[in-house]
Amino acid sequence: MRKSKVIAVAGKGGTGKTAIAALLIHEIIRQEEDVCILAVDADADSNLPEVLGISYDKTVGDIRETLLEDKQRDVTLDIRAQFEGRIAEIIEEEDFYDLLVMGRPEGPGCYCPVNHIMRMILDTLTENYDYTIIDCEAGLEHLSRRTTKDVDVMLVVLDTTQKSIRTALRLQQIAEEIDVDVKRMMFIANKIPEGDETSVIAEAKRQGIGIEAIIPFDPLIPDYDLKGNPISDLPHDSPSVVGVKAVVARIV
Numbered sequence: 001m002r003k004s005k006v007i008a009v010a011g012k013g014g015t016g017k018t019a020i021a022a023l024l025i026h027e028i029i030r031q032e033e034d035v036c037i038l039a040v041d042a043d044a045d046s047n048l049p050e051v052l053g054i055s056y057d058k059t060v061g062d063i064r065e066t067l068l069e070d071k072q073r074d075v076t077l078d079i080r081a082q083f084e085g086r087i088a089e090i091i092e093e094e095d096f097y098d099l100l101v102m103g104r105p106e107g108p109g110c111y112c113p114v115n116h117i118m119r120m121i122l123d124t125l126t127e128n129y130d131y132t133i134i135d136c137e138a139g140l141e142h143l144s145r146r147t148t149k150d151v152d153v154m155l156v157v158l159d160t161t162q163k164s165i166r167t168a169l170r171l172q173q174i175a176e177e178i179d180v181d182v183k184r185m186m187f188i189a190n191k192i193p194e195g196d197e198t199s200v201i202a203e204a205k206r207q208g209i210g211i212e213a214i215i216p217f218d219p220l221i222p223d224y225d226l227k228g229n230p231i232s233d234l235p236h237d238s239p240s241v242v243g244v245k246a247v248v249a250r251i252v
């Protein structure tokens with residue numbers, strides 16, 4: 001039996017969601033033997049594959065589009081069977097984790113039963129893994145369209161900006177309004193310069209956000225970004241890896 005724990009990483013654009021999702025995947029792999037993770041890039045502007053150093057071919061959005069076209073041609077088409085088969089083809093398999101790229105969200109003229117079937121299949125898929133780690137878009141509204149499953153932990157990433165605090169407050173509110181049950185929210189301050197920890201925690205607290213973890217500014221992350229190096233190559237003692245290790249200790 002797999003643990004089937006769902007961890008979503010959300011927050012304002014540019015706060016470091018993708019970097020943290022990638023670091024999280026590698027840290028869990030380091031800590032747990034024989035673990036099996038599903039990494040989901042739920043950002044329409046996908047960049048988790050790049051940060052993980054993986055290339056991918058097709059997205060769930062691509063499958064949806066071809067399925068809708070095929071269904072128009074043949075109304076008897078078994079959407080469920082077709083989707084199940086095609087999703088297996090687009091999952092990128094790595095050691096200890098698989099990657100699924102969601103791609104473009106459903107458009108306005110969308111055929112709802114197709115989305116419903118897709119959600120059901122994606123939910124079933126997460127049951128085959130110990131952890132599903134979702135790199136979210138900045139908003140949360142899409143989450144209830146992507147999954148019907150509960151989120152065990154939502155990591156909300158902030159940086160040193162007021163804007164990111166405001167987004168975190170809004171996410172807290174949205175999480176209560178959407179259909180998906182978010183069991184636990186954990187606020188993480190990322191890219192924090194040394195010495196600024198206390199003031200960042202105090203400012204967030206003043207506005208009603210309790211920061212539970214700090215991930216320091218790590219010059220190697222932008223450096224790796226620039227060079228296109230995968231984040232898995234970061235030295236294990238680099239500040240961001242050490243910071244994410246503390247997060248993992250609290251959530252798994």
Ligand SMILES: Nc1ncnc2c1ncn2[C@@H]1O[C@H](COP(=O)(O)OP(=O)(O)OP(=O)(O)O)[C@@H](O)[C@H]1O
Nearest residue numbers: 013014015016017018019191216217218221222225
């Ligand atoms: N701990 C860190 N230290 C230094 N730089 C960081 C850190 N975390 C992320 N970054 C840098 O911040 C930038 C944004 O990171 P990232 O792409 O992970 O954010 P994001 O929230 O996923 O953005 P988007 O909303 O665009 O998807 C990148 O240039 C990355 O290199």
Ligand SMILES: [Mg+2]
Nearest residue numbers: 017018043047
């Ligand atoms: Mg991102």
